[in-house]
Amino acid sequence: VAADAPEPLVVLDHSRLGEVLDTLATALDPHVDDDTVVVITLPGGLIFGSDLLRRLGASPVVDFVATAPYRPGSTASLVHRPATPLEGAKVLLLTDVIDTGLSLTYVLGELERAGPSEVRTCALFDKPHRRLVPVRIDHVGVAVEHDFVVGYGLDFGGWYRNLPVVAAADLERLSADPTCYRHWAYGNRG
């Protein structure tokens, strides 16, 4: 049995995440009314989306979009589309993290084809140093300087998504063993 990896660095703890969400909600509130369609990218945006929605003053429509997991050489595709008709709608797209920008660019293109009157974009985390294609982000929660982070919606191979904090993870160790942080993350249940 391989030894556990060294504990990953916690980049954002639960209370800091709460502050980031409060600030984002204050910035978004003027742009969200009861007719706005908030589209959350799944699964990464699930926890962010639910925490943000509970801080908004309006009662927007809530819907979801999901892309197929990225595989080299494969073309992007949506595995879930919003059920709400988006023609003429004011859309607010909530996503977990912008890395290369490819996913958001693809999702934005797909949403635009439905003819909304407006699409505003909001990313909880932004890793600008990783960008491959430029993408318009109207609202950013917080910039992250680490190459790869897990927790608060972000996973590696399905692990760590439900951590209440965000930690900088060693991608080389994770690639060798996706469970390498499980005792740190989940204690005896891991």
Ligand code: IMP
């Ligand atoms: P992009 O298309 O490269 O911008 O990546 C966007 C998607 O990749 C996100 O919605 C995440 O699902 C995943 N992703 C990007 N960076 C990270 C990370 O640091 N940790 C976990 N997942 C990530």
Ligand code: MG
């Ligand atoms: Mg993922």
